[in-house]
Amino acid sequence: MVGKKSKEVSILEEVEELGCWDAEALSHAQESYGDSWKKRGGVGAFMMLARKWDRIENQTKKHNYDIFEAILSNPSNEGIIDDIWDLRRYLFLVEVEIRRELGGFAPGEPQEPAEAKGKGSGGYPLGTLPNSLRFAREEGS
Secondary structure, three states: OOOOOOOOOOHHHHHHHHHHHHHHHHHHHHHHHOOHHHOOHHHHHHHHHHHHHHHHHHHHHOOOOOHHHHHHHOOOOOOHHHHHHHHHHHHHHHHHHHHHHOOOOOOOOOOOHHHHOOOOOOOOOOOOOOHHHHHHHHHHO
């Protein structure tokens, strides 16, 4: 198991730090690559995500799919952690793109898991979208 970091910093504080770090890295990438990640549309964006996942899967297979062991076996910035960073950032880009397409989420959205519990997803992967946006999306289809 991965060693524990100081209890002074909560996991949520670390997640927030990673989010800031990702935003900075994406800003630098935007200067070089622009919107090339979505150049081939939604299918191309999915395939880009799939390639990153395939790389992570291939690297963890050698460690019986123990991702922590795989990371610790090559903790350099060029190891599996680099693919994890890339995948996380691409997922951010995909979510932002769909938020823009839908005109953003209503205030307070996406819902907290406890609030969303028991509410149908309407068949959409963004199941916590407010009903007004879900209906607008269905009518536009």
